[in-house]
Amino acid sequence: MAEFIQIILSGLAAGSIYALAAVGFTLLWQASQTINFAQGEFVMLPAFFVLVGMTVLGLGLWPSVALALVLSLLVLGVMFKKLVVEPMLPHGTLPLVIATIALGLLLKESVKEFYGATAQPFPPIFPQEVYQVAGASIAAQDIGNLAVSMLAIGGLQLFLTRTRTGRCMQATAQNPAVAEILGVNVKRMVMYTFLINAALATVASVLISPIYLAKFSNGETLGLVAFIAAIVGGFNQIRGALVGGLLIGVIDNISAVYISAQYRSAMPLLLLIAIILFRPQGLLGTSEGRSV
Amino acid sequence: MTRLQMLFCALGLAGLIAAPLGQGNYIVYTMTSWLVFSISAMGLNLTLGYAGQVSLAQAGFMGVGAYVTALMTLAGVPWIAAAFVSISTSFVLGLLLGYPALRVQHHFLAFVTLAFNTLLFLVLRNEEEITGGSFGLVGMPRPNVLGLATDSNLSFYYFALVCFVVAAGVMWWILRSPWGRAFKALRENPIRAESLGLKIRRQTLLAFAIGSAFGGFAGALQTPQVQFIEPHSFALIHSLKLLLMVVVGGSGFFFGPMLGAAVVILLPEVLRFTEGYYLIIYATLVILLMVYSPGGLIGAGHKIRDRLMPRTEARRDMEKGFQL
Known part of the structure; x- marks a missing residue:
């Protein structure tokens, strides 16, 4: 039982980080119909901004994180929107899908060439202590990761539902044409979405890199997991992405321990196929109807 | 086909027959790879360029074809039978995967x-x-055709060329048949296509399954070509590579995938002097191409031609992707 609690908890901690990536993914989809195939690389990159800040510029951990946040907002938010997404929107979704695939490749290879191909150790954000609670060993890091991700997603949810800007963003996501008629600055709202996605990616990156080490190829698995989480939970709901992320984290851990380590990464994929078969709108999603 | 097009095709074929003569082993081998990947990319083009669905498993279908062929030929089954089984397996797998995914829109096929x-x-x-x-x-043994061994790289090149021409011919026929015209109708204007009585889902599913079968065929060729297969050759990254081939060449154009395959296979050779920066340059080029010409290189060519030699404006509503 103690072991089970331990597995669930560390699954939730990992899952909450996946949820951050998945929420950003969902937001981008809602605001601009962008399926971002580079989402995994978006989570991989900020960790290297932090490392550059610490090793090249000699800054401390927190100033480096701040630097990484600014750089991410600039590169993954503003530049991604202005240089890649915006010129391609009139061409439809397909060229954009291809372009984000190429962008992912570009980010990955650039990190590999300009920083290094080996996994880099990343300084932990939380103390590396492990507490014994009722026979289960609980890592402070897991609790910290879970708390920070939940705070970030909770804060985002409050922002979207309680503030005027947040509601304007929701209106933009639901129906850009009507939102524009009602006086919402649609372009600015879409830009906010891209900035939020970049910020979420930075948080996820800083949380996950101490566990998995910072490596140029981290994005491959992370992107896949973010996808699956977003679809399993429901593509058009933030809380769906949250539930999806947590579920994937827990399932991943449980299957690694109880089923087969070899087929560990197959479980989320099987879940994905099952969801698409039986509940294509996702666990919490609402059906959007056919677009044709 | 007009007479001019026929002439060009005949010239191209003559070129392909003459090209490997007197070349080194490495070049002949690379050209064979180009033929194999062209077949696979042609299939993906049917899914992507004509039916408008993103498939991220074309390398997977090549893998299915390659492993089925490998296991069967190692067990002593002749290549042609193994290739047939490979193609059918890929086709059935395509149907099984596509059926649930195509019930819903929004590129679910991509995720599945x-x-x-x-x-x-x-x-x-x-x-x-x-x-x-x-x-x-x-x-894995290389096949014997009519008693002729294809063990040398040159003879295997000609073997692959025959397969390539057959595949291209089948694709040409599919696109010209009522089916193929239905695919085009679907791409140009799905709503009108449906109102004319086309079953959108069935057509898309069929396009995807046939496209996958082409992948299986390419895999069946790759097995005797490389004579060594392992899982990493069929990983996701290679599916992305195939997707890029189709798009870079020009999705929805008959010769797009062949051009794209040539670019993707030959570019590493051309850009060899850039060493590690090759993929960075390549990715940047793809993004630029998507921004300026989503129709790929052939689309860009058409744009330039139209600018230099303006013709009467075609109807706007006949253009690709236009929707009422």
């Missing part, structure tokens, strides 16, 4: 195929007793 490719990789790697795991399978 993504999952399939990743799962397939895991199975190929983990089921060592059948697939040889990460050590792969070696020693």
